[in-house]
Amino acid sequence: MKIAVISAKGGIGKSTLCAELACEFARRGVDVSIHDHDHKQKTISEWHSIGQRSTPKLGAEAVLELTDIQPSLDAKSLQNAVVTADIIIVPIGPSGPDLWATRDTLEVIKAAKKTRVLIVRNKVVTGTRMQKVLAQTEAPFPVAKTEIGYRQDFIVAMSTGKSAAEIDAESKAASEIRSLVDEIVSNFINVGVSVK
Ligand SMILES: Nc1ncnc2c1ncn2[C@@H]1O[C@H](COP(=O)(O)OP(=O)(O)OP(=O)(O)O)[C@@H](O)[C@H]1O
Numbered sequence: 272m273k274i275a276v277i278s279a280k281g282g283i284g285k286s287t288l289c290a291e292l293a294c295e296f297a298r299r300g301v302d303v304s305i306h307d308h309d310h311k312q313k314t315i316s317e318w319h320s321i322g323q324r325s326t327p328k329l330g331a332e333a334v335l336e337l338t339d340i341q342p343s344l345d346a347k348s349l350q351n352a353v354v355t356a357d358i359i360i361v362p363i364g365p366s367g368p369d370l371w372a373t374r375d376t377l378e379v380i381k382a383a384k385k386t387r388v389l390i391v392r393n394k395v396v397t398g399t400r401m402q403k404v405l406a407q408t409e410a411p412f413p414v415a416k417t418e419i420g421y422r423q424d425f426i427v428a429m430s431t432g433k434s435a436a437e438i439d440a441e442s443k444a445a446s447e448i449r450s451l452v453d454e455i456v457s458n459f460i461n462v463g464v465s466v467k
C-alpha cells in the first residue's frame with residue numbers, strides 16, 4: 272500500500288508529516304518505508320541519516336510505502352506520486368495564501384480521479400481567530416478531524432532524525448500524530464496488516 276504526502280506548496284509540512292506518519296506506523300509494528308522523491312532537498316534522506324534509523328526503511332519495498340515529494344506542480348515526482356498512490360495526504364497551512372497555493376495541487380488530484388484523499392491542517396495555532404476561519408473553509412476532499420499544531424517538538428524531531436513521539440511520547444505533538452494515523456487507518460486502510 273502506498274501513501275503519498277502531496278503538495279506543490281513549499282514548506283507546508285510534507286516531509287515532516289511523512290516522517291511522523293512513517294514512524295507511527297512503524298511503532299505499531301507495520302513494515303514501513305519512505306521513498307524520498309525530493310531529489311533536490313533530500314529532506315527525508317538527511318533526517319534518516321542523522322537519526323541513523325533502521326525504521327522506517329529508506330527507499331525500500333515494504334508493506335506500507337510513503338512518498339515525500341519536492342514542492343513543484345510540474346515535477347514528475349508530484350504527478351507520479353499522485354498516480355501511484357493508494358492514499359493521498361495533503362497538508363495545508365494555516366493561512367489564506369497557504370490555501371490558495373494548494374488549489375492547483377487539489378485539481379491535479381481531482382483530475383487523477385483519486386478518492387482516498389485526506390486534507391490535513393498543519394501548523395495550526397490553537398485558539399486563534401485563524402483556526403476558526405480555517406475550520407469553516409470548504410474543501411474539495413475530506414479534512415482530517417485531527418489538526419496538527421505548530422509545535423517545537425516537530426521542529427526538533429525533524430532536525431535530529433527523530434519523531435515527536437521519540438522525543439516525548441506524552442507530548443501533544445505525539446498525540447496528534449497518533450490520532451491522525453487512527454483516522455487514516457479507520458478511513459482508508461484494510462490490508463490485513465497489523466496497524467493497531
Ligand atoms: N506542525 C509543525 N509545527 C512546527 N513546525 C513545523 C510543523 N510542520 C512543519 N514544520 C516546520 O516547517 C518547515 C517546513 O516543513 P517541511 O520541510 O516538512 O515542509 P515541506 O512541505 O516538506 O517543505 P518543502 O516543500 O520545502 O519540501 C520545517 O522547518 C519544519 O520543521
Ligand SMILES: [Mg+2]
Pocket residue numbers: 285286287309312314339340341
Ligand atoms: Mg519537503
